[in-house]
Amino acid sequence: MIKLLKQSIIQRFDALGNHLLSPPRSGFGYFVHHGPRDQPKLALTFDDGPSRPCTEQLLEALDQLEVKATFFCLGVNVGYHPELVLHMYQRGHVIGNHSGWHSRKRGLLPWADLSHIRAGEEAIYAVLGVRPRFYRPPWGWLTPWEGRRLARAGYTIIGWDVYTLDWVIPEVDAVTLARDACRVAQAGSIFCFHDAKPWEPLWEKRETTRAIKLLVPELRAQGYEFVTLAELLHRPAYG
Numbered sequence: 001m002i003k004l005l006k007q008s009i010i011q012r013f014d015a016l017g018n019h020l021l022s023p024p025r026s027g028f029g030y031f032v033h034h035g036p037r038d039q040p041k042l043a044l045t046f047d048d049g050p051s052r053p054c055t056e057q058l059l060e061a062l063d064q065l066e067v068k069a070t071f072f073c074l075g076v077n078v079g080y081h082p083e084l085v086l087h088m089y090q091r092g093h094v095i096g097n098h099s100g101w102h103s104r105k106r107g108l109l110p111w112a113d114l115s116h117i118r119a120g121e122e123a124i125y126a127v128l129g130v131r132p133r134f135y136r137p138p139w140g141w142l143t144p145w146e147g148r149r150l151a152r153a154g155y156t157i158i159g160w161d162v163y164t165l166d167w168v169i170p171e172v173d174a175v176t177l178a179r180d181a182c183r184v185a186q187a188g189s190i191f192c193f194h195d196a197k198p199w200e201p202l203w204e205k206r207e208t209t210r211a212i213k214l215l216v217p218e219l220r221a222q223g224y225e226f227v228t229l230a231e232l233l234h235r236p237a238y239g
């Protein structure tokens with residue numbers, strides 16, 4: 001009984017957080033949800049990685065499609081597979097910070113410090129020798145005080161304007177994911193997908209990669225070009 005009650009409270013808390021703090025509504029002026037609307041450029045972003053084999057499969061597909069993307073890596077997952085993070089970077093993908101351990105609550109506290117963000121940054125720095133300047137908060141939750149802290153630390157805070165349920169288990173099929181994403185994509189769009197799961201070194205996730213293989217040719221046929229966030233926003237990826 002107490003367990004059920006606790007679960008219900010957490011669900012309501014999460015729904016309220018998603019409603020108030022996640023894109024597209026939230027941001028308090030600190031979020032970037034898309035690039036310029038007058039250029040046919042799109043940016044694919046992937047959160048929570050890396051994991052095996054899902055990230056490897058995605059990287060292979062992106063290579064075949066000749067697409068450079070942006071990966072918001074999680075500190076703890078970077079620790080599982082540093083070689084994959086190095087591989088992404090060497091292939092020309094951009095690495096962003098998705099915090100150290102994916103806590104959605106840390107940024108809620110007005111008096112919190114940036115240690116959960118620094119933990120992600122340090123994990124990436126240890127592998128690449130560069131410090132990411134793009135940050136996406138876990139769950140996309142951004143309070144104004146966390147936004148101010150991040151902006152002062154020199155981060156560009158990235159939201160999205162194209163979001164699918166590709167993180168749900170069991171997985172949503174690729175055709176649905178690609179269709180849902182294509183339907184709302186427009187010039188300057190930032191897509192939020194997931195190549196992995198927080199705290200999971202191994203994950204058999206297939207539909208996101210399949211969806212990317214469907215939607216890239218479809219949107220290219222409509223005249224769009226896929227670029228990294230650095231190219232879309234004309235902002236530095238590292239500092």
Ligand SMILES: [Zn+2]
Pocket residue numbers: 047048098102137138139
């Ligand atoms: Zn995440």
